[in-house]
Amino acid sequence: MEESEVKGLYLLDSSKYGGMYVANWRVLKPEIDEDACVSCRLCIGYCPEAAIKTGEDGKTVIDYRYCKGCGVCANECPRRAIEMVEDG
Amino acid sequence: MQEFDVMPGNKAVAHGARLARVEVIPSYPITPQTTIVEYLADFVANGELNAEYIHSEGEHSCMAMAVGASITGARTFTATSSHGLAYMHEVLIQATSYRTPIVMAVANRTVGWYWCLGPDYSDIMPELNLGWLVSFAESNQECLDMVLQLYRVCEDKRVLLPSMLNLDGFYLSYSQEKVYLPEQAEVDGWLPPYMAPYPIDPTVNKKWPAAFLPAPLHTTYRRLLEEVMEDTKKVINEVDRSYGETFGRSYGGLVEEYRTEGANLLLVAMGSMTTAARRAVDRLRSEGERIGLVKLRFMRPFPRAEFRRLAEQVDAIGVVDRMVLHGTGGGMVFTDVKAALYNADSKIPVMNFVTGLGGEDIPIDDLYAMGRKLAGAARAGKAERDVEYIEHPFQERDEAIHEETSSPIYPGSVGCAGCGSSIIIRHFLDVLGPDTIIVNPPSCSVINYPGVSKVPFVLANFAAGAAYETGIYRALKAKKKADRVYVAGYAGDGGTVDIGLQSLSATAERGEPVIWLCYDNEAYMNTGVQRSGSTPLFSATTSTPAGSVWKGKPTQRKNLVMIMAAHGVPYLATASLAYIQDLRRKIRKAAEITRAGEGLAFLHVQQPCATGWYFPPEKTVEVARLAVETGAWPVVEIDHGVVKVNVKPRELKPVSEYLRMQGRFSHLTDEQLTKLQEDVGRSWENWLRLEKEGRLPWYLA
Numbered sequence: 001m002e003e004s005e006v007k008g009l010y011l012l013d014s015s016k017y018g019g020m021y022v023a024n025w026r027v028l029k030p031e032i033d034e035d036a037c038v039s040c041r042l043c044i045g046y047c048p049e050a051a052i053k054t055g056e057d058g059k060t061v062i063d064y065r066y067c068k069g070c071g072v073c074a075n076e077c078p079r080r081a082i083e084m085v086e087d088g
Numbered sequence: 089m090q091e092f093d094v095m096p097g098n099k100a101v102a103h104g105a106r107l108a109r110v111e112v113i114p115s116y117p118i119t120p121q122t123t124i125v126e127y128l129a130d131f132v133a134n135g136e137l138n139a140e141y142i143h144s145e146g147e148h149s150c151m152a153m154a155v156g157a158s159i160t161g162a163r164t165f166t167a168t169s170s171h172g173l174a175y176m177h178e179v180l181i182q183a184t185s186y187r188t189p190i191v192m193a194v195a196n197r198t199v200g201w202y203w204c205l206g207p208d209y210s211d212i213m214p215e216l217n218l219g220w221l222v223s224f225a226e227s228n229q230e231c232l233d234m235v236l237q238l239y240r241v242c243e244d245k246r247v248l249l250p251s252m253l254n255l256d257g258f259y260l261s262y263s264q265e266k267v268y269l270p271e272q273a274e275v276d277g278w279l280p281p282y283m284a285p286y287p288i289d290p291t292v293n294k295k296w297p298a299a300f301l302p303a304p305l306h307t308t309y310r311r312l313l314e315e316v317m318e319d320t321k322k323v324i325n326e327v328d329r330s331y332g333e334t335f336g337r338s339y340g341g342l343v344e345e346y347r348t349e350g351a352n353l354l355l356v357a358m359g360s361m362t363t364a365a366r367r368a369v370d371r372l373r374s375e376g377e378r379i380g381l382v383k384l385r386f387m388r389p390f391p392r393a394e395f396r397r398l399a400e401q402v403d404a405i406g407v408v409d410r411m412v413l414h415g416t417g418g419g420m421v422f423t424d425v426k427a428a429l430y431n432a433d434s435k436i437p438v439m440n441f442v443t444g445l446g447g448e449d450i451p452i453d454d455l456y457a458m459g460r461k462l463a464g465a466a467r468a469g470k471a472e473r474d475v476e477y478i479e480h481p482f483q484e485r486d487e488a489i490h491e492e493t494s495s496p497i498y499p500g501s502v503g504c505a506g507c508g509s510s511i512i513i514r515h516f517l518d519v520l521g522p523d524t525i526i527v528n529p530p531s532c533s534v535i536n537y538p539g540v541s542k543v544p545f546v547l548a549n550f551a552a553g554a555a556y557e558t559g560i561y562r563a564l565k566a567k568k569k570a571d572r573v574y575v576a577g578y579a580g581d582g583g584t585v586d587i588g589l590q591s592l593s594a595t596a597e598r599g600e601p602v603i604w605l606c607y608d609n610e611a612y613m614n615t616g617v618q619r620s621g622s623t624p625l626f627s628a629t630t631s632t633p634a635g636s637v638w639k640g641k642p643t644q645r646k647n648l649v650m651i652m653a654a655h656g657v658p659y660l661a662t663a664s665l666a667y668i669q670d671l672r673r674k675i676r677k678a679a680e681i682t683r684a685g686e687g688l689a690f691l692h693v694q695q696p697c698a699t700g701w702y703f704p705p706e707k708t709v710e711v712a713r714l715a716v717e718t719g720a721w722p723v724v725e726i727d728h729g730v731v732k733v734n735v736k737p738r739e740l741k742p743v744s745e746y747l748r749m750q751g752r753f754s755h756l757t758d759e760q761l762t763k764l765q766e767d768v769g770r771s772w773e774n775w776l777r778l779e780k781e782g783r784l785p786w787y788l789a
Contacts, residue, residue, distance in 0.1 A: 010202060012538075018488030020500030020540050045668040046709050048510035050499035065489060066499040070506030071706030084706075 019066060022049065026069035028084040032060060036081035043073035043082065090268040090335075097260035100228040100267045101167065101193045101253070102127035104235025106137045107275045108191075111162040111282075114142040114153035115631065116587075117615035118172040119205055120257035121195040125167055126618070126630045133635030143619055143631060146551055146587035147172040151179035158188030158250075159297060161287030163239065166190065169257060170197035170211045171530075175551065177215065183250045184219030184313070186297045189242035189282065190250040191235060195261040196359070198446050203534075203547060206447015207257035209359075209411035212387075213420050219313055221251035221320060222388040224359045228265040231255050233337055236270075236279055240327045243282050247320045258447060259360040270335050278334050317389040324386060340383070342391035345398075347373060348380030353462050354398055356407040356421060358384040361450045365408065368455035372463075379459050384421060392428040399434040404466035406439045406458050408450070418442075418475045437471040443478035454478055496522045496542045503536040506705025508695040508712065509607045511665045513537055513578060516605055519675040524574040525560055529553035529588055531580035532614045533607070551587045553579050554595035557602040570601075574679055577604040581622035582612045585646050589621075596655040599687040603678045606648065606690075609697040617700040621646045625767065626760050627752045629700075634755035644767075652690045653726050656787055660690040661725035661734075666713035670723060670734055677727075694721045702751020714746040719772040724779075729787025731778040743768045 004011045039060050044052045051066035052073060062073075074082040095103075101124050105113070113132075115125035131137035140157075144150035147168055158164040168176060173194055183190060198204040199211040216222055221242065225231045231253065238251045255261055288296045301309055325341035332338025347369055348354065357365040362383045372379045382398065384391070399405065409419025416423055422440035429438065441458045444450040458478075465471040493499065496517045503510050509532055517524065522543060528534050529548045538545035548556040557575050564570045579588060584606035592604060611629050612618040618631035619641050626640040634640050652660050659681040663671040671693065678689035696711040698704065703711055715721035716735050720743055723735040743765050747753040756764075778784065 014542050014544075016486070016488065017498060017540065017542065018490040019493070019498040020502070021487060021489060022500045022502075025505060045515070046511060046665075048503065048505075048507050048514075048708075049501065050493075050495065050497070050514055063499065068505040070708075071704075072506050072708055075706040076709050 021065050022068050023065050026067060026087050028069045028071065029064065029067060029087040030062060030069070030071065030074050030082045031085050032062060033081045033083065034059060036079050038079055038081075040078065042076055042078065046072050046076050048072065090270060092266055092268045094264050095228065095267050096123070096262050096264055097225070097228040097231045097255045098123040098195065098262065099127050100232040101235055101255065102131065103267070103269060104232040105165040105191075106131050107270060107272060108163065108165070108236055108239050108279060109137070109276075109281070110139055110165040112140045112142070112154070112157035112164045114144050114150045114157070114164075114166050116144045116147050116150040116168070116172060117612045117618040117631070118147070118169045119615055120197055120207070120261040121167045121169040121172070121193065122615045122618065123261070124193055124195065126616070129631045130633055130635065133633045133638035135635070135637045145589075145621060147175040148179060148551070151176040151183065154190050154192070155179060155183045155186055155188050158183070158190050159186050159284075159288050161282070161284035161289060163282040164188070164190045165192070165235075167193040167195065169195045170199045171550065173211045173215060174199055180215055180220065181218050187248040188250050189239070189248055191238045191242060192250065192252050193231070193235070194252045194254045195257045196254050197257040200547075204446045205257070207259060208445045208447060209254075209420055210445075212252065212254055213411045213413070215252070216388055216420075219249060219317075220388065221249055221386065222254065223251065223386045224254045224384065225260065226360060226362045226383060228260060228263070228267050229337065230339060231260065232267055232269070233331065233335070233339070236275060237327050237331050239282070240279055240331075241320065241323050244323050245285060247316065247323050248285070249316065249320065254359065256360040268337075274334065278331070321389050321391070339385060342386045342389070343394050344383040344385060346381040346383065348382065348398065348401075351378050351380030351401065352403045353377065353379040353459065353466055354402045354405045355379060355381045355455070355459060355462065356384055356405060356425060357381060357455075358387075358421065359410070361408060361410070361444060361455075364450055364452045365455050367452045368459055371452070371456055372459045377459065377463055379462070387421070387424070390424050390428065395425055395428045396432045396434075399429050399432060399436055402436065404437045404439065404462050404471070406441060406462040408455070408458065409440055409442045410444045412442055412445075422475070437465045437469070439465055439471045440475040441478055442475060448480065496520075496524065497537060498540040498542070501536045501540050503532065504699050504705065506698050506708045507532070507536070508665050508697060508708045509533055509609065510536065511708070512605070512607050512671070512693050512695060515668060515672055516576070516578065516675055517541075517543065519672050520574050520576055520679055523572055524576050527553055527556045527560065527575065527577045529579050529583035530614065531583055533578055533580070535614065550583060552591050553577050553583055553588050554592040554602070554604060557604070558595050558598070558600045561600055561602050570685075571683065574682065575602040577602065579604070579606055580613065581606060581608045581610060582620045584608075585621040585648050585651075589651075593655065596652065596657050596688045596690070601682040601685045601687055603682055603689050603691070606692050607695040608648075608692060609695040609700060610645070611697075611700050613697050613700045622648065626756060626764065628755055629752065639757070639760070640755060648692055649724070649726070653784060654786065656729070657688045657690050658686040658728055659725070661692070662721070662723055663691060663693045664712050664716050664721060664723050664735075665693065665695060666709050666716060667723060667735060674725065700752070702754075703749050707749060711746070711749055714741070714749065717741045718743045718746040719768045720746050722772065722775050724775055726784065729783040731775070731782070731784060733775050733779050740768070740772060
């Protein structure tokens with residue numbers, strides 16, 4: 001229970017919030033073919049979980065902790081640079 | 089031998105209504121009741137029940153439809169839960185004075201206070217004293233049998249009152265049990281058609297239930313209603329006996345006694361907890377305690393005489409309560425039991441155990457412990473404490489991944505894989521930034537995003553999202569902070585075009601500078617895909633299924649853009665999640681318009697829903713893009729009355745390319761498909777014409 005100065009008031013402390021681990025939802029996982037990827041960033045905008053971002057080296061990377069494996073990125077990639085593979 | 093099937097409580101209720109041959113069914117979805125009206129929609133769609141099924145736009149209207157149908161003389165059934173019941177409140181009162189024998193199932197669920205899906209009796213508690221009969225079922229079989237019994241009771245001229253049948257959400261509503269189905273012919277013989285004594289039908293009648301009552305008669309008529317409630321007790325017991333003689337099942341009328349013979353201790357339970365209480369009593373009996381159980385079947389009328397009689401026999405009574413009457417120091421049933429006994433001769437300790445709130449389980453062990461405490465109180469001649477709260481330890485789990493992000497919303501959510509709404513809200517919050525207050529009436533997003541959000545997510549009541557926004561905006565204005573914080577509503581189509589429309593309309597008319605984004609998945613997705621006012625023509629939903637009689641939704645969706653344009657709002661736009669840059673630009677524009685204090689900015693974004701439209705999740709963006717490319721979802725904006733079509737495909741693709749990807753349209757006939765193609769063509773031409781004409785004529789300078 002959160003500490004509250006008001007007796008009986010249940011508080012939501014957003015500073016304790018963070019990302020949600022959803023990797024265990026996944027059956028298939030997307031893999032980016034770095035050679036085919038042109039960093040157009042479309043997949044970043046379309047990812048429902050905000051699991052895809054631009055890495056420090058400018059390359060597009062997937063943070064698999066947040067990936068449910070929905071496949072939207074692979075379906076939308078104009079270069080077909082993302083493939084859905086068995087998540088072993 | 090009666091046929092049986094294994095089914096959830098909600099289906100048993102629906103079968104009860106079907107067998108009662110109800111004539112009018114107003115409906116509105118709310119968890120955990122929704123499947124009751126879905127099963128009934130299935131019965132009607134497939135010709136198994138010939139009834140007028142009404143898709144209402146909110147529970148206030150739903151109950152008004154029920155009262156209207158019942159005073160006109162039709163056997164009427166509806167169902168609701170929790171906030172839906174609370175929203176009906178005003179009309180529930182009217183149902184009593186009009187003497188409408190409506191039967192309504194209430195699949196119990198906590199009412200917020202703090203929102204929760206689990207069952208307790210906080211929803212029924214505020215509605216107990218309006219003149220409705222209030223009964224509780226223990227099993228799915230009892231649900232079915234009680235729908236039939238209640239029609240017979242309520243339509244009896246000695247009663248002629250409405251009734252609620254409570255079934256615990258989840259424990260009964262969704263749990264499967266064996267249920268015997270009576271034969272239709274047998275039911276028809278036992279439950280004749282409803283003949284209203286005074287229907288408001290000018291062709292047959294000149295006397296109708298009055299709406300007004302002279303002030304000096306109010307005391308008299310309240311007294312008369314109390315006498316009717318007393319008479320109702322006899323009718324309830326009679327009907328239960330008669331039902332038993334015909335169908336072989338009866339429940340004891342107002343109360344059922346279990347192992348009360350020779351008992352000196354009495355436990356009082358109700359609803360689904362009773363089954364566990366029976367087992368606790370069995371265990372205590374086997375250990376030598378002389379304990380019995382009373383199952384409270386009717387809260388109203390309250391079985392006062394039964395409790396007085398039992399109190400003479402026992403040394404202590406323990407009441408298990410699933411709701412607190414705040415300010416009285418005890419539970420809901422506790423207060424009534426004590427009141428019934430106060431002027432009686434017996435003065436025995438009455439204990440109260442408050443438990444199972446928010447839908448927490450009430451295990452046999454807990455009930456057993458209550459019995460033990462009761463035995464102690466009986467031996468001592470008094471209870472150590474009047475009221476005990478049975479609480480269980482709670483361990484909050486910290487599973488959040490603590491990493492800083494630039495967006496006001498963290499990655500990951502509990503939404504479905506491929507949820508389009510997630511795409512929309514991430515861009516919405518990313519553009520608006522951290523100084524934003526999100527107002528969110530019930531919808532999927534209420535479940536999905538507050539847990540990963542850095543900004544306040546205010547959960548608004550369903551019918552009042554934009555009113556919450558208004559209050560928040562005005563407070564910011566009063567505090568001289570309106571130019572620093574965005575007030576942004578984020579709602580589904582139900583919360584916008586149906587139940588939320590009145591509040592949104594008034595907010596637009598007052599010119600409140602707030603943002604409203606409707607993510608339109610074209611049905612009530614959070615309750616399991618029921619049609620809304622924004623569901624397209626012919627779309628199959630769980631409340632407009634395609635069957636042998638019904639062929640999907642029979643009517644056109646509301647033209648939400650034109651509704652908002654008719655308010656003269658300074659900025660409104662449609663958008664698609666497939667066109668992210670266009671969507672982000674429009675969000676930015678909406679923010680600018682409200683920051684400038686110009687008035688309401690309205691965004692209408694289509695959200696293809698893999699779960700409710702029946703397509704694979706990876707197709708979310710593809711379906712959204714096809715909606716635009718076929719002209720089914722025109723991407724337009726109306727900036728101070730000036731119309732612009734933002735995305736213009738060189739040639740529209742056939743609408744079938746969009747429709748055939750979706751299971752909700754898989755039943756379409758060639759005629760239906762042709763009709764939808766014609767509609768798209770007309771709508772597209774309209775937009776091009778409006779753009780050419782420039783400013784919408786009713787926008788005043």
